[in-house]
Amino acid sequence: MWKYLHNILRISNFGENFQRFPMVTDLKTSGKDSDLFDTLFAHFGKTINLARIKFLSKMITAIVILRTVNFARLSTAFGGKADALSSMRRIQRFMSGYDLDFSLVARLIFKLLPHKGPYVLSMDRTNWQFGSFDINALVLAVTYHGVAFPLLFSLLPKKGNSNTKERIDLMERYVALFGKSSIDCLVADREFVGNRWIGWLNDNRIRYHIRIRENFWVHKPGDGSDFKAFWAFQDLAIGESRHLYGIYLVNGQYCYLSAARMKNRDGKPELQIILSFNKPEEAIDTYKMRWQIETCFKSLKSSGFNVEDTHLADIDRIERLFAILTIAFLWAYLVGFFKHRFIKPIRTLNNGRMAFSFFKYGLDTIASVLLNADKQTNIDVFKILSCT
Secondary structure, eight states, X not given: OOSSOSSOOEETTTTEEOOOOOOOXXXXXXXXXXXXXXXXXXXXXXXXXXXXXHXXXXXXXXXXXXXXXXXXXXXXXXXXXXXXXXXXXXHHHHHHHOOOOHHHHHHHHHHHOSSOSSEEEEEEEEEEEETTEEEEEEXXXXXXXXEEEEEEEEEEXXXXXXXXXXXXXXXXXXXXXXXXGGXXXXXXXXXXXXXXXXXXXXXXXXXXXEEEOTTOEEEETTTTEEEEGGGGTTTOOTTOEEEOSSOEEETTEEEEEEEEEEEOTTSOEEEEEEEESSOGGGHHHHHGGGGHHHHHHHHHTTTTTOGGGOOOOOHHHHHHHHHHHHHHHHHHHHHHHHHHHXXXXXXXXXXXXXXXXXXXXXXXXXXXXXXXXXXEESOOHHHHTOOO
């Protein structure tokens, strides 16, 4: 599927085929966004007109260089003959009037994922505030080795939790685009419970591992007993886990139960109780993948693109911005991973962790290429975002 390959690259560390990265040396880039335009045109050329694709390439380029979504600042990095005021108007016109097809963006992200399915999906919510306006995003992402790649999202015009319809709509969009067979399971935190929601997952046979609150009432069909969830696991010591044999009723839906007692981020012990569609013995380890979506949110916010810099207060416009950021986020991660694996590994600290993330490594690399168009480099950051 990908050109410019020496051979199929097998990465034993991850036990997966990572087949899409070109080994290009002595590349001389020729502008800040022309090469990115060519790459995006290969994806969107049949569905988005040239002017819009050119805008996307300039917008993504500016975001990567400046690491902000503040339009006034981004307009100064568009380059070309247009001045910053003209570029600012161009940004405003796109955000206010262009009906960006988010399914096209999701298909692009899916095509570029660095591993094959079926996938562990993580559903979570992130929010930030501009003045008195609350921005609340429900996100469905694919987890992968410490990070999650946003595929689909829904901006919620309200404070607080998502509701069942909003969750089901997001999952139905995913299934319509990529098929149910691409899902290994769904992981989610305590917000994502409820009779009708779990019932929908059960009816559609979508596997899940979702945390519940300790005080949930549980019914055991075998003997008719009722008990609070934590009673079945209250004797667990820190580091211990257990899954219950047999099916239980929680909130009126049949499921399996597992739990583990561990230390939270503050170092205090807490009990994590997980309900599952099946395979409760996998629940604890699989549920741990849920936090990877928080790494993504952090990259979109303070550790990367500073999405909280936006002054937008319109849901449709924020959705367009969020879609653009998902492309930039995946691009940075792929470049960082490729450079770490094949060119220069990230330094390992004394505690065994990497000095910085693949995302940050890639972001720095792309910015260096874009800002130094005449500098030769041994990585083609544009072909990495290509799948031709």
